[in-house]
Amino acid sequence: MLTERVAKALALAVQAHDGQKRKGTDIPYVAHPMGVASIALDYGATEDQAIAALLHDVLEDGGPQFVSIIRERFGEAVLAIVEGCTDGVPDAQGRKADWKERKRSYLDHLETAADEIILVSGADKLHNARAIVSDLQSVGPTVFDRFSAGRDGTLWYYRQLAKIFSGRRAPMAMQLDATVAEMERLAEVTS
DSSP: OOOOHHHHHHHHHHHHHTTTTTTTSSSBTTTTHHHHHHHHHHOOOOOHHHHHHHHHHHHHHHOOTTHHHHHHHHHHHHHHHHTTTTOOOOTTTTOOSOHHHHHHHHHHHHHOOOOHOOOOOHHHHHHHHHHHHHHHHHHHGGGGGGGGHHHHHHHHHHHHHHHHHHHHHHHHHHHHHHHHHHHHHHHHHHH
């Protein structure tokens, strides 16, 4: 059963992502964590996991000042999941480490991350992969221009993610693998 904690988490996500848009779109960014929470719940998320799904990008996009807020409002378990889904917090100047370095480190982390993190991270990656497939269908290969890794880096990253989630027997692994296969197919067709 979900409680008012979920509504409070959504309110914090709205605050943290205020004014942000999804890359290359006019879609309010908060639609992404809402979608991730929905997918996580579809695959059996607990309330803490649903809350973490709503907040999974708050540290990356809102900054480290949200660590204490998440801890105080939602507890250590939620914070641990959020931190486990975070591949890089910006420094004081708003910069993150090199993309490839962050992604390799995150992939290594997923190999041994707690199952609670795997469910939320997998929901996040599935939501993102579905968005890329949708954009490939509607706008074509220019979708990869939105990503610092470009086409090849993005395809590499999502294929690695699909392998890891399959190996971990994550509940959404089959859907992620199928979505990544479609992403790869569309990338070939449209290139």
